[in-house]
Amino acid sequence: MTQSVFAPWNDPKAKPLIQFRNVTKRFGDFTAIDNLTQDIFEQEFFALLGPSGCGKTTMMRMLAGFETPTEGQILIAGEDMSNVPPNKRAVNMMFQSYALFPHLSVWENIAFGLKREGKDKESIAARVDEMLRLTRLSKFAQRKPHQISGGQRQRVALARSLAKAPKLLLLDEPLGALDKKLRQDTQFELMDIQEKTGTTFVIVTHDQEEAMTVASRVAVMDEGRIIQVATPDVIYEAPNSVYVADFIGDVNLIKGRAEKRAAAPADTTAQPVETPQPPATPAAQVSTQPVDGPQPNEIGEWLQNKLLFPILGKRDPQPKRLPPPAPNTDSRPAKPAPKAEIQPGGLELHWAEGQPPIIASNGDPDLAGQTLTLALRPEKMSISKEKPTAPNVLRGAVIDIAYLGNLSTYHVQLDNGPMVKVQMTNIRRIARRDITWEDVVWVSFSETSGVVLKG
Ligand SMILES: Nc1ncnc2c1ncn2[C@@H]1O[C@H](COP(=O)(O)OP(=O)(O)OP(=O)(O)O)[C@@H](O)[C@H]1O
Ligand SMILES: [Mg+2]
Numbered sequence: 248m249t250q251s252v253f254a255p256w257n258d259p260k261a262k263p264l265i266q267f268r269n270v271t272k273r274f275g276d277f278t279a280i281d282n283l284t285q286d287i288f289e290q291e292f293f294a295l296l297g298p299s300g301c302g303k304t305t306m307m308r309m310l311a312g313f314e315t316p317t318e319g320q321i322l323i324a325g326e327d328m329s330n331v332p333p334n335k336r337a338v339n340m341m342f343q344s345y346a347l348f349p350h351l352s353v354w355e356n357i358a359f360g361l362k363r364e365g366k367d368k369e370s371i372a373a374r375v376d377e378m379l380r381l382t383r384l385s386k387f388a389q390r391k392p393h394q395i396s397g398g399q400r401q402r403v404a405l406a407r408s409l410a411k412a413p414k415l416l417l418l419d420e421p422l423g424a425l426d427k428k429l430r431q432d433t434q435f436e437l438m439d440i441q442e443k444t445g446t447t448f449v450i451v452t453h454d455q456e457e458a459m460t461v462a463s464r465v466a467v468m469d470e471g472r473i474i475q476v477a478t479p480d481v482i483y484e485a486p487n488s489v490y491v492a493d494f495i496g497d498v499n500l501i502k503g504r505a506e507k508r509a510a511a512p513a514d515t516t517a518q519p520v521e522t523p524q525p526p527a528t529p530a531a532q533v534s535t536q537p538v539d540g541p542q543p544n545e546i547g548e549w550l551q552n553k554l555l556f557p558i559l560g561k562r563d564p565q566p567k568r569l570p571p572p573a574p575n576t577d578s579r580p581a582k583p584a585p586k587a588e589i590q591p592g593g594l595e596l597h598w599a600e601g602q603p604p605i606i607a608s609n610g611d612p613d614l615a616g617q618t619l620t621l622a623l624r625p626e627k628m629s630i631s632k633e634k635p636t637a638p639n640v641l642r643g644a645v646i647d648i649a650y651l652g653n654l655s656t657y658h659v660q661l662d663n664g665p666m667v668k669v670q671m672t673n674i675r676r677i678a679r680r681d682i683t684w685e686d687v688v689w690v691s692f693s694e695t696s697g698v699v700l701k702g
Contacts, residue, residue: 253463254478255288262325264289264415264447265310270319272305272471279305281471282319292441292448294458296494297468303451304343305471307417310449311340323415339413343420343451345404347392354379354388357406364411378406381436383429398424405433409440418450422457430454434461455495459483467491483624489702492622497656499623499667503598503605505699507615511591589638589694596621596699599664606638610699623697625670630657630688632681637691643667645686657682659690 255261263286272280280302287293295303308314309321312333321328323336339360347356357378361371379385382402387395392403401424408416418437422430438461441448452458458465459479466476467490475487486492489500594610596619605621634640646666647658650673657669669690682688 253290255291256286256464261288263287263322264291264324265449266320266322267306268320268322270309270316270321272302272309272314273317279471280309280316283471283473284319285466285473285476287447287449289447290441290445291463292438292450292461294462294465295449295451295468296453296455296458296465298494301468302471303468304419307340307419307449307451310415311338311417312336313340337413338415338417339408339411340417341404341408341419341421345401347400347403347407349392352389352391353384353395353403356392356403357410360407360411374410378410381409381440382406382433398426398429401425402433412444413446415447415449418448420451420453423453430457431460437461465495467494485698486622486700489620489622489700492698492700497625497668497670499621499625499628499665501596501598501605501621501623501665501667501697502618503596503621505594505596505610505615505617505619506604507612508593508595508606508608509591510612593694594619594699599661601663602641602661605641605697606694607697607699608638608694609697614699614701617701620700620702621697622700623667623692625656625668627696628667628669628690628692630659630669630671630682630690632686632688634689635691638694639696640689640691643688643690645682645684645688648682648684657688659688661690 255263265285265287267283267285270280270283271278283306295306297303305314309316310323312328312331315329323338328336348359351359354375358371358375361374366374376385379388382405384399384402384406387399392400395403401421405418405421408418408421422433425433434457437448440446448461450458450461459482462479464476465479465482466473467482468474469490475482475491477485482491482495486495492498493500589606590608592612593606593608594612594615595604595606596610597604598621607621610619629635629637630645641661641664643659643661643664645657646660649656649658653673654670655673657671658666659669660666667690
């Protein structure tokens with residue numbers, strides 16, 4: 248992405264727009280939100296992700312003022328919201344079950360909030376038309392909600408919540424009923440609206456891809472608590488727990504007992520693991536070679552001595568050799584690599600009987616001795632029929648192949664171990680791919696491909 252760095256959460260001077268301070272929400276003796284503290288900044292696109300019932304809607308309803316926290320405080324722009332009713336908050340919420348007015352047309356539904364604000368007719372009409380265009384509803388402006396489809400109704404609700412251009416917009420599953428293409432288009436529209444208007448969005452979605460696309464930060468929730476808040480790439484590449492790794496995207500979780508690996512020797516840490524030897528010079532090579540080439544016979548000797556010597560001088564007994572190849576200046580590893588250079592340090596994971604341990608040089612050595620989980624994304628692994636040279640090479644058999652057009656996912660049963668998924672880009676036409684069901688294959692990955700997590 249070419250975005251300039253927008254990261255107010257890293258700026259200690261930045262003032263959050265929204266502050267949850269030790270907020271707990273109970274319904275009877277059930278705790279829906281559990282002592283939650285979280286800041287959200289102006290112009291953020293903050294996504295809440297989590298399983299059904301984890302408290303996402305409850306968080307939003309408290310922000311909008313439809314529920315009050317049992318304990319703790321919510322501040323918006325520094326102001327405590329405890330005694331501020333919903334209609335006095337600079338917040339607009341599009342509900343998960345958006346209620347359109349059934350007796351009003353699409354156009355009137357979108358105009359409703361603007362009319363209540365007492366805007367003049369012309370600016371209302373201009374704004375409604377703009378929202379209709381944005382959500383591609385212009386054709387349906389005069390229909391009633393029961394005369395349009397579910398996805399179209401959802402777009403009306405979205406248009407209605409955007410019409411007032413609120414400073415803070417809460418969207419609870421706003422695009423759930425849209426097909427993939429329209430959904431993607433609307434995601435980009437939302438990002439565009441946000442850039443143009445500076446609106447702060449808090450969005451709930453079940454669609455991880457959507458969260459990854461639109462969000463400045465993603466909060467992964469479980470049972471009323473936020474487990475991790477981070478930018479989408481960090482959530483994906485550096486999950487802080489097995490729960491988050493498993494919740495976001497496809498992942499292989501391999502459990503094993505961790506042992507510490509030898510660290511790099513202190514004085515060579517700044518150097519490459521193996522110091523390359525200078526290539527032998529041609530001269531040195533020639534002088535040390537024994538004379539093992541073809542030698543002249545008697546006729547040859549006679550020809551040399553009588554005929555060629557006066558012209559060419561003394562015969563060189565050394566057979567002619569090609570100079571050795573020039574030293575390789577290509578920084579890419581040679582193919583096939585003669586030996587995998589493996590970073591020292593970290594952990595090795597003993598995960599299956601009779602299998603070599605998995606090397607994770609990025610694992611925290613302090614966790615040695617524990618049973619840990621390696622979280623490994625399918626696209627960070629390779630699969631091949633010949634045993635490759637790689638830091639981690641595991642044997643298994645192909646159980647299933649899912650062909651997804653641009654990608655194929657191989658389900659591989661590792662010897663004495665779990666089933667893993669390996670994803671490969673289909674650069675060849677399908678007929679030429681050589682791995683098929685029941686093949687014995689090698690699954691390989693680097694020593695830093697996985698993330699070692701507790702639990
Ligand atoms: N008014 C209420 N009375 C009692 N329990 C409630 C009430 N509202 C929500 N809950 C409970 O609080 C928990 C959190 O609900 P919430 O609606 O916030 O979940 P959610 O994360 O939005 O789930 P979903 O993804 O299914 O929409 C659920 O277990 C729910 O049953
Ligand atoms: Mg909900």
